Amino acid sequence: MKNHQLLLIAATVGGLLSVQPQMAEAAKKVSRSSKDAQIEALVRRLEVLEQRLAISEGKGQDSAAKPAVANVAGADIPAVKQLDQKVKILERKIEVSKETADAEKKAAPTFDVGPEGLKWSSADKEYSFKLRGLINADSAFFLDDSVKGAAGLNNTTAAGPANAIPINGLGIDRFQVSRARIITSGTLGKYTDFLVTTEFGSLSSGGPSVFDAFVDLHYFPFASLTAGKQKGPVGLERLQDVSKMQFLDFAYPTQLAPNRDIGILLHGEFAAPGRERKSSNGQASNFKDLFQYQAGVFNGTADNQNPANTTAATYDNKEFEGRIFAHPFQLTDIDALQGLGLGLAGTYGQPKGLTPVNLQSPAQNVIVSYITGTALNGDHHRLLPQGYWYYGPFGLFTEYAISWQTLTSASSTAVKQQTINQQNTAWQVAASYVLTGEDNTYQGVKPRKPFDPYKGDWGALQFLARWDELGVDKNTFTNIGTVKTPFYGFANPAGSVKNATSWTVGFNWYLNNNIKLVADYEQTYFKGGAASTLGSPSPVMNRPIERVFFTRFQVAF
Amino acid sequence: MVTAQAADVQLLNVSYDPTRELYQDYNVAFAKHWKELTGKNIEIQQSHGGSGKQARAVIDGLDADVVTLALAYDVDQLYQKAKLIPEDWQSRLPNNSAPYTSTVVFLVRAGNPKGIKDWDDLVKPDISVVTPNPKTSGGARWNYLAAYGYALKKLGSEAAAKDYLKKLYKNVAVLDTGARGATVSFVEREIGDVLIAWENEAYLSLQEYGASKYEVIVPSVSILAEPTVTWVDKVVSKHGTTQAAKEYLQYLYSKEGQEIAVKNFYRPRDPEILAKFGKQFKNLSLFTIDEVYGGWNKAHNTHFADGGVFDQIYSQ
Numbered sequence: 055m056k057n058h059q060l061l062l063i064a065a066t067v068g069g070l071l072s073v074q075p076q077m078a079e080a081a082k083k084v085s086r087s088s089k090d091a092q093i094e095a096l097v098r099r100l101e102v103l104e105q106r107l108a109i110s111e112g113k114g115q116d117s118a119a120k121p122a123v124a125n126v127a128g129a130d131i132p133a134v135k136q137l138d139q140k141v142k143i144l145e146r147k148i149e150v151s152k153e154t155a156d157a158e159k160k161a162a163p164t165f166d167v168g169p170e171g172l173k174w175s176s177a178d179k180e181y182s183f184k185l186r187g188l189i190n191a192d193s194a195f196f197l198d199d200s201v202k203g204a205a206g207l208n209n210t211t212a213a214g215p216a217n218a219i220p221i222n223g224l225g226i227d228r229f230q231v232s233r234a235r236i237i238t239s240g241t242l243g244k245y246t247d248f249l250v251t252t253e254f255g256s257l258s259s260g261g262p263s264v265f266d267a268f269v270d271l272h273y274f275p276f277a278s279l280t281a282g283k284q285k286g287p288v289g290l291e292r293l294q295d296v297s298k299m300q301f302l303d304f305a306y307p308t309q310l311a312p313n314r315d316i317g318i319l320l321h322g323e324f325a326a327p328g329r330e331r332k333s334s335n336g337q338a339s340n341f342k343d344l345f346q347y348q349a350g351v352f353n354g355t356a357d358n359q360n361p362a363n364t365t366a367a368t369y370d371n372k373e374f375e376g377r378i379f380a381h382p383f384q385l386t387d388i389d390a391l392q393g394l395g396l397g398l399a400g401t402y403g404q405p406k407g408l409t410p411v412n413l414q415s416p417a418q419n420v421i422v423s424y425i426t427g428t429a430l431n432g433d434h435h436r437l438l439p440q441g442y443w444y445y446g447p448f449g450l451f452t453e454y455a456i457s458w459q460t461l462t463s464a465s466s467t468a469v470k471q472q473t474i475n476q477q478n479t480a481w482q483v484a485a486s487y488v489l490t491g492e493d494n495t496y497q498g499v500k501p502r503k504p505f506d507p508y509k510g511d512w513g514a515l516q517f518l519a520r521w522d523e524l525g526v527d528k529n530t531f532t533n534i535g536t537v538k539t540p541f542y543g544f545a546n547p548a549g550s551v552k553n554a555t556s557w558t559v560g561f562n563w564y565l566n567n568n569i570k571l572v573a574d575y576e577q578t579y580f581k582g583g584a585a586s587t588l589g590s591p592s593p594v595m596n597r598p599i600e601r602v603f604f605t606r607f608q609v610a611f
Numbered sequence: 612m613v614t615a616q617a618a619d620v621q622l623l624n625v626s627y628d629p630t631r632e633l634y635q636d637y638n639v640a641f642a643k644h645w646k647e648l649t650g651k652n653i654e655i656q657q658s659h660g661g662s663g664k665q666a667r668a669v670i671d672g673l674d675a676d677v678v679t680l681a682l683a684y685d686v687d688q689l690y691q692k693a694k695l696i697p698e699d700w701q702s703r704l705p706n707n708s709a710p711y712t713s714t715v716v717f718l719v720r721a722g723n724p725k726g727i728k729d730w731d732d733l734v735k736p737d738i739s740v741v742t743p744n745p746k747t748s749g750g751a752r753w754n755y756l757a758a759y760g761y762a763l764k765k766l767g768s769e770a771a772a773k774d775y776l777k778k779l780y781k782n783v784a785v786l787d788t789g790a791r792g793a794t795v796s797f798v799e800r801e802i803g804d805v806l807i808a809w810e811n812e813a814y815l816s817l818q819e820y821g822a823s824k825y826e827v828i829v830p831s832v833s834i835l836a837e838p839t840v841t842w843v844d845k846v847v848s849k850h851g852t853t854q855a856a857k858e859y860l861q862y863l864y865s866k867e868g869q870e871i872a873v874k875n876f877y878r879p880r881d882p883e884i885l886a887k888f889g890k891q892f893k894n895l896s897l898f899t900i901d902e903v904y905g906g907w908n909k910a911h912n913t914h915f916a917d918g919g920v921f922d923q924i925y926s927q
Binding site: 139142143145146147150153154157178 | 671739784785786787788792796800801802
């Protein structure tokens with residue numbers, strides 16, 4: 055018999071036995087309900103017993119409806135006592151069933167579906183498994199398509215364009231799914247987390263790629279160990295959860311910071327004395343406390359290396375990466391400065407034969423193209439001071455990057471290989487303001503009123519502006535040939551820019567915690583990177599201005 | 612919990628439900644003894660719950676300096692599952708590390724209206740029995756093994772003993788999840804004619820609910836229940852409490868420790884104390900787990916593991 059049936063029976067019969075004046079009335083009500091034939095049968099049996107009891111006590115039919123027995127359990131009638139026992143047993147069985155069900159519920163694994171995806175957890179929460187996802191459905195439209203092949207671009211002379219403008223203009227107008235990620239993560243035995251990110255979007259360079267695959271042992275919050283493929287602890291923008299990045303594309307400093315790499319990382323967090331820890335895990339993207347550090351050893355990657363191509367070590371020497379970051383004003387009560395974070399990150403390595411990776415414009419056009427045969431051979435170190443300040447709806451974000459690297463040139467039968475020290479720099483300053491008043495944070499914007507037009511709720515709207523710049527070392531364009539027969543062993547100034555400056559404005563519309571619409575306009579000015587055919591050798595000209603309108607429809611859970 | 616001002620040593624005793632009162636008394640006596648012995652103050656915290664659950668809590672990280680559990684099987688899990696104690700833990704203290712014992716008896720209503728005198732009476736058709744579920748309760752396992760051991764001795768074969776158990780559990784009105792719940796069913800909810808209980812629990816019920824309402828019936832044969840104790844080596848080593856933990860358990864065997872056990876209705880090991888207070892414990896034939904079942908592990912695997920004898924007789 056099911057519990058609710060037992061409950062009905064027990065409650066009904068128990069009530070009839072113990073509440074004397076209302077007994078007959080209650081019995082009639084239950085009878086009228088006709089919900090359960092079993093209840094009716096029991097009630098009838100009870101009424102017969104009550105009549106017998108009344109007759110045996112010489113009180114006649116009238117008193118049968120209002121039995122005078124104070125406690126039927128104490129009545130000296132075996133049948134009544136038997137029924138009383140049955141009722142008590144039924145009631146107790148229901149209690150035990152409930153206790154058992156409650157205990158089983160407590161011991162049962164839980165399954166949650168919410169803004170943060172799907173989550174299965176063991177009853178003690180020491181084991182969990184999360185399934186999350188990210189989709190970036192993007193578009194990019196180049197505003198200068200209408201002038202393709204025409205005069206007027208700034209790498210041309212009056213005679214016409216220096217280089218043939220591609221048939222599609224300065225870039226192909228496109229829709230693309232830049233990111234399509236499945237993220238699985240979990241906890242194994244309370245102190246061990248794991249995370250695997252598989253990329254299926256266009257950033258995966260073809261087939262699916264594993265972007266993250268690491269295990270994090272976090273017995274002590276101040277000293278945790280992460281092993282596997284993970285983001286290098288260097289770039290502030292790189293370390294931010296990609297679904298929370300404010301602009302559609304990364305700024306130039308992030309291209310000079312290492313991307314994901316394979317290695318081991320020691321990291322820790324410290325809350326301000328007297329304050330509770332606010333970070334929910336040891337990931338840099340979620341850091342909210344006073345001070346954190348990271349120090350790791352990795353295989354080593356080139357600047358702007360796609361993590362899809364980071365699968366194995368290519369040389370013996372390893373790269374050391376480290377970072378410290380603090381919210382120093384958490385030691386004070388100055389409210390406006392609680393969200394000020396400052397940090398410094400750096401790397402050191404000595405790659406051997408590592409191929410440098412081309413650098414790109416915001417629209418993903420190659421703007422620094424290394425000559426085939428160029429390689430990183432020798433010291434490579436980076437320094438990235440970084441910081442942000444978030445206060446209420448306002449946010450300011452800045453990062454500077456210097457990447458020093460030793461490059462060996464391509465060579466030929468005519469020229470000897472040469473070595474240069476290259477020092478590339480990049481910086482960005484970005485400001486944002488949440489027009490709907492929500493808090494602006496490194497961990498993103500959470501709309502107070504998720505999009506629901508029928509209620510007049512529209513989510514959160516954020517305005518953003520950014521200025522960023524890339525400077526490429528002049529040594530990069532060293533001619534190791536002759537004046538008459540130049541040979542650019544590292545990068546040809548006619549194809550690679552020595553400077554790129556971009557400004558961006560945009561809006562982010564957060565419909566809810568999972569859906570974000572992004573619209574950015576970005577304009578980039580280049581120095582160098584193109585050539586005129588009017589002279590010999592061809593004089594280096596500036597590339598045309600890149601004007602691009604981007605959109606993104608993001609789903610992240 | 613016994614607290615002393617500015618305790619120099621702290622111990623956590625992880626125990627099972629029915630020993631709450633025993634250790635409340637004992638901790639006071641031991642704190643005094645420890646002060647006399649070392650000149651230092653000691654603070655002893657108690658934790659009580661189902662014996663199996665308590666063992667799992669210690670395995671999962673509860674920092675128990677000592678465990679005082681209902682079953683040697685539960686204590687042994689500390690070695691089997693987590694190596695928190697050595698394999699030979701039971702030989703470190705006298706009497707297989709069981710400083711006091713008890714047995715399984717019957718609690719019936721005043722006047723014993725159903726005339727229950729021995730295990731045979733529990734399988735009569737009109738008897739309503741209360742005992743907890745041996746799948747979930749350590750105490751219930753003692754009850755089950757006492758009944759089965761009696762049937763084996765009386766009826767002579769395993770098949771007959773199983774048949775006896777089948778009849779017995781058919782008479783069980785409510786199969787509570789724990790010993791405390793079974794007492795609630797019998798005493799507070801007035802369910803059943805007889806509660807199968809530990810002797811100390813039965814006498815505590817008399818004390819708590821009124822000696823005029825119930826009677827303790829001691830059967831002719833029952834099991835020797837041996838609650839076992841040990842210090843948890845890895846924890847005491849970490850806490851630096853090895854000496855205090857050992858002394859805490861060894862003092863259970865002292866005259867004072869044994870008298871406190873008697874006051875809480877446990878049978879003492881010390882012959883002198885038994886002689887002094889023996890009148891309150893009725894004589895009966897007692898068998899041990901080892902004698903009849905070959906030890907706790909074997910008993911568990913045969914009777915209480917999934918698909919074991921209990922599952923067979925109860926699902927039929």
